[in-house]
Amino acid sequence: MIFTVTFNPSLDYIVGLEEFHEGEVNRSEWEHIFPGGKGINVSMVLKNLAIGNVALGFVGGFTGKEIQRRVKAFGCYTDFVKLKSGISRINVKVKANKESEINGQGPNITKKELGRLFEKLELIKKGDVLVLAGSIPKALPEDTYENIMKHLENRGIKIVVDATGELLLKVIKYQPFLIKPNKQELGEIFGVTLKNREDIIDAAKRLQEMGSQNVLISMAGDGAILIGENARVYEMKAPKGIVKNSVGAGDSMVAGFLAGYLLDGDLWEAFRMGVATGSASAFSEALATKDEILKMLGQLPEKES
Structure with a gap:
């Protein structure tokens, strides 16, 4: 079974209009929640790929109830910790001539409520997968991942x-199965500018030497690189398409990688499925469906070059 943890979930209110005028009343042309x-x-994309999973995390107030309702309506299993006070955040994303975001802070989480999450983690057993994704909210200790x-x-x-x-560097010593920084994040970790593939591979190998079993680097239009636990380097160019929504593409890549790996433990197939799934979501208005993912998979090489 796969378990995902979202410490600070949200309702994303996305509004679109042709042009945004600061300091004036603007009316949306379309909107989604x-x-x-x-x-x-990750949970929702795994569900699209018919991979069973459980979504964990914290939800509070009327927004928390709506988050849980929507995730369950999508078909995912949930086991969120329900907070006694505060409300889950609302993130506003404006898509106009320029894209802007206002992200909420999220509710306070008590030590007792964090303890309830640890109790739920006790259900995870040998052979299961746990996905820790995103930042740690201010309401929680900085060493929560650790x-x-x-x-x-x-x-x-x-x-x-x-x-x-x-946050990533502090947990590598616990030898995570997979980490997935993008090219920019990888450079920021070591305080350098990565100018070419050799720089990217060298930096990713440093993370592997520090403890991570597999290091997956997403590079947007330039494709992706995987430094595998078998000491091999896998590379793939990005498939062609029009980027419609980059939000969730990286999460989709993680979901696709896990879905591919669970088939037979083959890193190439995991990598291939990860690239296909991440690209399919980037080329879609929402998270990619199974049909969109399989169509994208057909555009990728079946064998290593």
């Missing part, structure tokens, strides 16, 4: 971490 959060995105990974250490659980900067 989606449940948001990196772990939730504490979770230390708590689950040596239990035979594959842990995927999709985080950035110091």
Whole structure:
């Protein structure tokens, strides 16, 4: 079973208009509401690929109820910790001549409520996968990821971490199964500008030497690189398409990688499925469907070059 954790989920209110005028009344031309959060995105894409999973995290107030309702209506299993006070955040995303975002802070989470999440993590057993995705909200200790990974250490659980900067560096010593920084994040980790593929591969290998089993680097239109636990380097060019929505593409890549890996443990197939799924979501208005993913998969090489 796959478990995902979203510490600070949201309702994403997306509005579109031809042009946004600052300081004036603007009226939307279209609008959508989606449940948001990196772990939730992974869960929803896995559901589209018919991969069973459980979405964990924290929800509060009327927005929290709506997040859970929408995720369950999508067909995902949920086991969120329900907070006694505060409301889950609302993120406003304006798509106009320029894209702008206003992200809410999210509710306070008590030590007791964090303890309830740890109780739910006890259900994870050997052979299961845990996805820790996104940043740690201010309401939680900065070492929450570390504490979770230390708590689950040596239990035979594959842990995927999709985080950035110091948050990622501090957990690598616990040997996560997979980490997925993008090219820019990879450079920021080491305080350098990555100028070519050799720079990217060298930096990714440094992360592997520090503890990560597999390092997946997403590079947008330039494709992706995987440094595998088998000491091999896999590369793939990005398929052609028009980017319609980059939100959730990285989360979709993680979901696709896991879906491909669970078939037979083959890293090339996992990598191939990850690239196809991430690209399919980028070329869609929402998270990619199974048909969109399979269509994209058909455009990618079946064998390593």
